[in-house]
Amino acid sequence: MKPIRPNDMMLQVTIRIVAIIIFAFSFYLLLAGHNSPGGGFIGGLMTASAILVLYLAFDVKSISKALPINFEMVIGLGLLLALGTGIVSMILGFPFLTQFFDYFQFPVYGEVELTTALPFDIGIYMVVVGAVMAIILRIEEDDI
Template identity: 50%
Template sequence: MKVNNVILQFTAKIVFFIIFFFAVHIFFAGHYTPGGGFVGGLVTASAIVLLVIAFDLNTVHKLLPINYIYVVAIGLILALGTAAISMFVEQPFFTHFFDYFYLPLFGKTSLHTAALFDLGVYLVVVGVTMTIIQTIGDDE
């Protein structure tokens, strides 16, 4: 069993990063193709869940010492903040700004405040999912 666990844990670490990057990809893809902050967040959360299964709650908590409720709050603040920026420049709430840039490596890229908003969504989803899993896990 011990050996198995080691293998499992090793694999889990690798798979975690693969899933995580996949999630990041989905997140950025959202504006043009299917994906987005919400799905990205859920996929990230499932990556963390994988770690939880491979190790256990306490270890993961030591690995990622995060208060997920704060993640939720920060996500909300980010989303609200992004939406509120426009208020300060005399534009209706939630007016987004974007422009197209040519960056080396990426080529034509758009920098979009909507992406910041989506990041907020992402954080909330990760935070909430992990809060649920952690509290239920703690209870058992």
């Protein structure tokens, strides 16, 4: 994260590819979490590591330009999403945070299970990414 000398070309090229792979894997972990190891926490941490890896290879300024995300905001949005799924079941007359699932036939893909636990997990995912990134970036920025 310290400004790295610009001639680290090998690192930058590799990291570009590696980061994409980590990103993709983190999304897989998030979506598959209900049935195999993974889930919001693990997916979130994985995504945060992918972003951190990018920061390692490039300087802060260019990454901030490429990913103009306010991570404090992500925490709030994630919390709202997780809370929202709970409130939806409450509106429908079930106890707070009751989750539903069903199986759907999709034309090409075949049978897919859709659950309301997924938006909840995505909420967790967002909070984790937001929290980890907010903490680390703030510490990094602090130079007084």
